[in-house]
Structures are given as structure tokens and as C-alpha cells.
Amino acid sequence: MSGLSVGLLGAGAVGQAVAGALVASGFAADILVASRTVEQAGALAADLDDMRAALGSSARPRECLPRDLAACHALVIAVRARFTNANQADVRMGGAAANAPLLRDIARDLVRGHPGVVLVVTNPVDLMTRIVGEHAGHDRVYGVGSNLDSARYRLLLAHHWRVPSADVRGHVIGEHGDHAVICASTTTVAGHPPPAPIPLTQIRTALNQRPGRISSGIGRTRTGPAGAVLAALRHTLAETDGVVELCRPWRDGVWLGLPIRFQAGHPEPCLPDLSMEETTQLHAAAAKLAAAFTNLTADPKEPRP
Numbered sequence: 001m002s003g004l005s006v007g008l009l010g011a012g013a014v015g016q017a018v019a020g021a022l023v024a025s026g027f028a029a030d031i032l033v034a035s036r037t038v039e040q041a042g043a044l045a046a047d048l049d050d051m052r053a054a055l056g057s058s059a060r061p062r063e064c065l066p067r068d069l070a071a072c073h074a075l076v077i078a079v080r081a082r083f084t085n086a087n088q089a090d091v092r093m094g095g096a097a098a099n100a101p102l103l104r105d106i107a108r109d110l111v112r113g114h115p116g117v118v119l120v121v122t123n124p125v126d127l128m129t130r131i132v133g134e135h136a137g138h139d140r141v142y143g144v145g146s147n148l149d150s151a152r153y154r155l156l157l158a159h160h161w162r163v164p165s166a167d168v169r170g171h172v173i174g175e176h177g178d179h180a181v182i183c184a185s186t187t188t189v190a191g192h193p194p195p196a197p198i199p200l201t202q203i204r205t206a207l208n209q210r211p212g213r214i215s216s217g218i219g220r221t222r223t224g225p226a227g228a229v230l231a232a233l234r235h236t237l238a239e240t241d242g243v244v245e246l247c248r249p250w251r252d253g254v255w256l257g258l259p260i261r262f263q264a265g266h267p268e269p270c271l272p273d274l275s276m277e278e279t280t281q282l283h284a285a286a287a288k289l290a291a292a293f294t295n296l297t298a299d300p301k302e303p304r305p
């Protein structure tokens, strides 16, 4: 058990799964939960306490007000504004207008001056992470999403080739959404080029359909994202060295998913060599995110930082 404290804002599906993973893994000593209401936060803290007692874990979960998250080593933002998502395609973008003002307020009230790492989960995560990073003027803000896409990609390929998923190396970068870029040209299996061409269309379709398939069966995706948050915490808080795909600033101020190499918590982007097609796709993702961000900030309700 480390002496780390992790603050969680948002006690919904993802927040619950992240909190459960934190208690079960023993990653953090203190787990602080805040949400839209103190009742929600208190209910999750009580449920986590039951888990802690059943497991004999020494983690200390407790509810708090959002302002009490200010001193945590890491703050995980998994809130979602109330809205109905009418998007059939580009589903994550459907939350942009509703979530942006909420994230801007959180950036101003909680993230500005926060001493620790800040992980943003709220979708569309590349836009929301940029809002938080820019409005707070905080340089340790990361968005979680491309590492989940990458984990799913490696898993799908491992199933396809019937190899252990740990043998598959490869990244999904760019947007955590419809403009995700599969880095097929640098994907390897057990350190070698793939045994056969990657069935890109099939894999892309499976990646696109996976969240919807999970949500239609169990309501929301939750434990997959929780795993991605925990992996991000381990790297950003210097518990593990290695590469993880997270949303960070790229070119011209655009934030998108990139492989980041962490050494003792220090981040260094490490973009692999891209084929011409992958380069074109990454630029298209950046152009889409830049335009979407401009649209959001052009809204008079969403002033520029």
C-alpha cells in the first residue's frame, strides 16, 4: 500500500468502477469521493467501505465535498452533465456542448492550483481534457481514452491470431472517437511483424462497435475505462515506467491521444513512425478536434480561457 491519495469527482458508472479498482488493488491509501450530491458520494463511500472490510484492505474510502479534493495526489474527473445524447454516429461528441461548461467550472474551481496529477475521463475526452488543461493552466492534465482503445485493439488482434495479448504491441492514437488512428504499420507480435496482414476494416468495426455492445448489455462501459484510469494513474504518479496512450497537447494547441513514455512520472511523447495513410488520418483527427474546439469556444456561454 502506497501513501497515495486519489480524489474522484463523479460517483457514476465509471467513478464506481474506478473506486472499486482502487480499493481492490490497494493502489491508494486514501480514496476521496465527491459527486453531484453528498448522498451519492456518501453511498459510494459506504459501498467501498464494505468492500474494504470484506477484503481486509487498509484503503480508506470516504465521501467529501468537491473542494476537499484539492490536496489529493491525483484527481480523476468522471462527471457527466445531464443531457440526452441524440448522436447516432460520433456518439462521444454528443456530450460536448453539455459537458464543456461543467468541465470549465471544474477547471477553474478545482484544477487551477491543484498540486497533483489530473486525469479527465469525461467525453468527448480530447476536447474536455483541453478545456481543463487550458482553463486551469495546469501542465499535469491528461485525458484517458486512447489507452482504452489501444488495449481493446491489442486484445482483438490477440483473439484474431490466437496469441497472448501481452505479445501484441501497437497503439491507437488521435481522437478517442470516430477519428481514432490505428498504428497498424508499427504493430508487432512477440517483437516481430504480424504473422499476416492486419484485417483493418474488421478490427476498426469491432473497435467502433465494442462500447455500444457493452452499453446495450450492461448499461454503460465501466470496468474497461476503470482499468485505463488505473494504468494512467500508475504511470503519471511514477509507480510504473513505460508507455501509455493519453490525451496531451500535440501541434497547434490541439490535444489528442499520443503514446507517452513515462520515466519516474516524467512524460515524453513517443509517436511511432506512421505510414502516409496513418499520418493523413492523424492530421484529419487534429483538424476535426481543432474545429470542434473552436465551435465550442465560439459559444458565448463558453468563453476562451
Ligand SMILES: NC(=O)c1ccc[n+]([C@@H]2O[C@H](COP(=O)([O-])OP(=O)(O)OC[C@H]3O[C@@H](n4cnc5c(N)ncnc54)[C@H](O)[C@@H]3O)[C@@H](O)[C@H]2O)c1
Binding pocket: 009, 010, 011, 012, 013, 014, 015, 034, 035, 036, 037, 040, 078, 079, 080, 081, 082, 095, 102, 120, 121, 122, 123, 124, 125, 144, 145, 148, 176, 220, 221, 222, 225, 228
Ligand atoms: N474516456 C473514456 O475512455 C470513457 C469511457 C467511458 C465513459 N466515459 C465518459 O465518462 C463520463 C462519465 O461516465 P459515467 O458512465 O460514469 O456517467 P454517469 O452518468 O453514470 O455518472 C456521472 C456522474 O457525474 C456526477 N456529476 C454530474 N455533475 C457533477 C458535478 N457538477 N459535480 C460532481 N459530480 C457530478 C453525476 O452525479 C454522476 O454520478 C461520461 O462523459 C462518459 O462518456 C469516458
